[in-house]
Amino acid sequence: MIRKHIKTGFWALLLMLPMFSACHKVEVFEDDPYGNFDALWTILDERYCFFEYKEIDWEQVGLKYRKKLTSQMTSEELFDVCGDMLMELKDGHVNLVSAHDTSRYWDWLYGSPENYQERLIDEYYLNFDYRYTCGIKYKILPQNVGYMYYGSFSSTIGEGNLDQILAYLSSSTGLVIDVRSNGGGSLSNVETLVSRFINRETLVGYISHKTGPGHQDFSEPYPIKYSPSNRIRYQKPIVILANRGTYSAANNFVSVMKALPNVVVMGDITGGGSGLPFSSELPNGWSIRFSASPIYDVEGRHTEFGVEPTEGFKIDMNLDEADEGHDTILDRAITYITTGGA
Amino acid sequence: MAICKVLLCSLVGVVLFCPGHLRAENPQPEKPLRPVASAFTLEIGRQSALDTYLSPIRYRGLDIALGYERLRAASFAPEKWLTRHNVLVDFATMTNQSGNGSMLSGYLDYSFAMLRRWQLLDGLWVAGGGEAALTLGGLYNLRNSNNPATAKAAIDLGVTAMASYHLRVGRLPLTFRYQVSLPVVGAFFSPAFGQSYYEMFYIGNADGIVRFGAWNNRVDLRNYLSVDIHLGKRALRLGYRQIMRTTHVAYIDTQVLNHMFVLGISGEIFRSAPPARRVVSVYY
Numbered sequence: 307m308i309r310k311h312i313k314t315g316f317w318a319l320l321l322m323l324p325m326f327s328a329c330h331k332v333e334v335f336e337d338d339p340y341g342n343f344d345a346l347w348t349i350l351d352e353r354y355c356f357f358e359y360k361e362i363d364w365e366q367v368g369l370k371y372r373k374k375l376t377s378q379m380t381s382e383e384l385f386d387v388c389g390d391m392l393m394e395l396k397d398g399h400v401n402l403v404s405a406h407d408t409s410r411y412w413d414w415l416y417g418s419p420e421n422y423q424e425r426l427i428d429e430y431y432l433n434f435d436y437r438y439t440c441g442i443k444y445k446i447l448p449q450n451v452g453y454m455y456y457g458s459f460s461s462t463i464g465e466g467n468l469d470q471i472l473a474y475l476s477s478s479t480g481l482v483i484d485v486r487s488n489g490g491g492s493l494s495n496v497e498t499l500v501s502r503f504i505n506r507e508t509l510v511g512y513i514s515h516k517t518g519p520g521h522q523d524f525s526e527p528y529p530i531k532y533s534p535s536n537r538i539r540y541q542k543p544i545v546i547l548a549n550r551g552t553y554s555a556a557n558n559f560v561s562v563m564k565a566l567p568n569v570v571v572m573g574d575i576t577g578g579g580s581g582l583p584f585s586s587e588l589p590n591g592w593s594i595r596f597s598a599s600p601i602y603d604v605e606g607r608h609t610e611f612g613v614e615p616t617e618g619f620k621i622d623m624n625l626d627e628a629d630e631g632h633d634t635i636l637d638r639a640i641t642y643i644t645t646g647g648a
Numbered sequence: 649m650a651i652c653k654v655l656l657c658s659l660v661g662v663v664l665f666c667p668g669h670l671r672a673e674n675p676q677p678e679k680p681l682r683p684v685a686s687a688f689t690l691e692i693g694r695q696s697a698l699d700t701y702l703s704p705i706r707y708r709g710l711d712i713a714l715g716y717e718r719l720r721a722a723s724f725a726p727e728k729w730l731t732r733h734n735v736l737v738d739f740a741t742m743t744n745q746s747g748n749g750s751m752l753s754g755y756l757d758y759s760f761a762m763l764r765r766w767q768l769l770d771g772l773w774v775a776g777g778g779e780a781a782l783t784l785g786g787l788y789n790l791r792n793s794n795n796p797a798t799a800k801a802a803i804d805l806g807v808t809a810m811a812s813y814h815l816r817v818g819r820l821p822l823t824f825r826y827q828v829s830l831p832v833v834g835a836f837f838s839p840a841f842g843q844s845y846y847e848m849f850y851i852g853n854a855d856g857i858v859r860f861g862a863w864n865n866r867v868d869l870r871n872y873l874s875v876d877i878h879l880g881k882r883a884l885r886l887g888y889r890q891i892m893r894t895t896h897v898a899y900i901d902t903q904v905l906n907h908m909f910v911l912g913i914s915g916e917i918f919r920s921a922p923p924a925r926r927v928v929s930v931y932y
Contacts, residue, residue, distance in 0.1 A: 332698060332901045337745070345704065352899075353842055405748070493846065513851055516842030518899050525840065528853040582844055585792035587703050591746025593791055598842045 459491030490554025
């Protein structure tokens with residue numbers, strides 16, 4: 307009798323399985339213009355993190371661009387329609403990648419001065435004679451001001467490299483960290499660098515993530531704290547140089563450093579890009595990258611559209627002076643340090 | 649004189665063998681031999697994987713696994729109970745339907761089961777029982793940025809069943825066996841819908857990443873059909889294994905399905921040459 311009940315129960319369990327499995331049905335999109343467009347729209351609708359902040363009516367955007375589809379359109383025509391739709395997000399972290407092109411939003415760069423000339427720095431300030439390691443150029447300028455240029459947070463900074471750099475710069479009266487035209491990279495490099503300029507555990511911002519597909523489904527902001535390095539730390543005044551090309555992880559670096567004492571940010575407002583990007587893909591194999599998880603500054607504010615320079619230090623490069631070998635922004639930073647903060 | 653010799657020998661015999669006789673007359677039955685039936689397998693097949701944390705597109709590709717199985721009659725009631733250990737190391741390399749994206753998957757599965765056995769006919773038995781399982785692994789999408797991989801870790805308690813039929817075809821002994829495992833409750837790891845591994849493990853926001861698992865959010869099913877072709881002391885194992893792993897939690901769907909052809913060596917291991925003792929085999 308018991309045996310019979312056991313067997314009956316077991317088969318009943320097995321028969322119940324499809325009922326539960328049916329809940330797991332995942333929407334499948336066709337590999338045609340409409341299917342790929344709908345897949346792209348849906349991925350962003352569920353996972354993009356700045357709809358509310360940017361006040362974007364994604365439903366209307368979808369309707370507007372879906373009207374432009376035809377079932378016979380070429381792959382390149384479809385790419386153009388999708389790329390135009392993505393421009394509505396005004397987000398440099400949004401890229402649609404196909405075999406023939408990559409859509410990108412760089413409008414914030416086009417409408418602003420570049421405010422950085424690498425050749426000018428190399429020739430007139432570094433005299434083509436500088437130290438270079440882990441993606442960082444560094445030198446003590448004649449005014450006894452330390453100068454570091456870090457062009458990409460994708461270049462991994464080693465602790466040993468930083469020890470060497472900071473030991474070399476330790477005799478300077480202050481340090482200029484130039485992250486102009488730094489397009490970002492890894493956030494872990496931000497912490498590695500910042501940990502050399504703090505002396506206690508420091509709240510540097512918050513991170514949040516989507517908890518569901520709704521545009522308002524977000525977790526509570528979680529505090530991001532950095533610990534000081536137990537190796538060489540720099541304690542003197544620091545000036546950060548930024549421009550509109552300072553983006554993503556570099557934007558985060560500026561946001562973090564700006565909140566520290568003894569730090570001044572000079573130059574232009576940064577390019578922004580505060581959403582941690584995720585990736586996904588369409589049935590035709592195109593890859594889509596998008597902002598998925600917002601990172602806020604220490605005050606809990608978005609920095610998606612950039613970080614302002616410290617008040618009173620918004621400076622554009624004077625191109626006439628540049629022609630004569632002067633970087634207006636760097637000159638101001640040197641003066642600031644050599645005059646003790648004037 | 650002759651009678652005296654007989655009596656003397658009988659007396660010596662009784663004295664010498666008395667303890668042995670006393671033991672033999674003890675009502676406690678002699679413990680049977682319980683040989684270990686083990687199998688080492690190489691498994692090749694196809695895997696299909698969908699994980700919406702990584703991509704809404706299903707990936708498919710070659711699946712290779714190494715398996716180990718160990719069955720033995722239980723010591724406390726050898727005719728009625730048996731234990732089973734299963735280990736499977738599985739690796740798959742897959743592509744998406746357009747062929748421009750790649751995904752790797754790796755899993756380590758271990759399970760321990762205890763089953764009640766019912767002998768239905770000569771050579772035919774069925775068994776059912778409970779199983780504890782551990783799963784470690786993950787999926788890695790080679791084209792993603794901050795969501796390149798998703799880890800899979802779970803511990804489960806579930807039900808399992810087996811059926812085994814041992815027969816001879818001509819002079820060739822064969823053992824057909826079917827096993828099914830179905831986790832019922834457990835705990836498993838999953839990020840939140842849009843949560844990055846950077847946030848979980850670098851920043852440290854790991855609250856809620858261990859989920860209680862039941863059929864409302866996690867359904868796994870493992871089927872294993874095999875035939876052991878006995879060739880002397882060892883047997884050639886041929887079989888088919890199917891593993892279904894599904895989760896639906898935090899609006900993230902994971903569906904991983906393996907179909908594998910199994911080729912291996914199996915056999916019973918006796919710790920010493922079997923004496924004339926009763927053997928409780930899990931083959932028949």
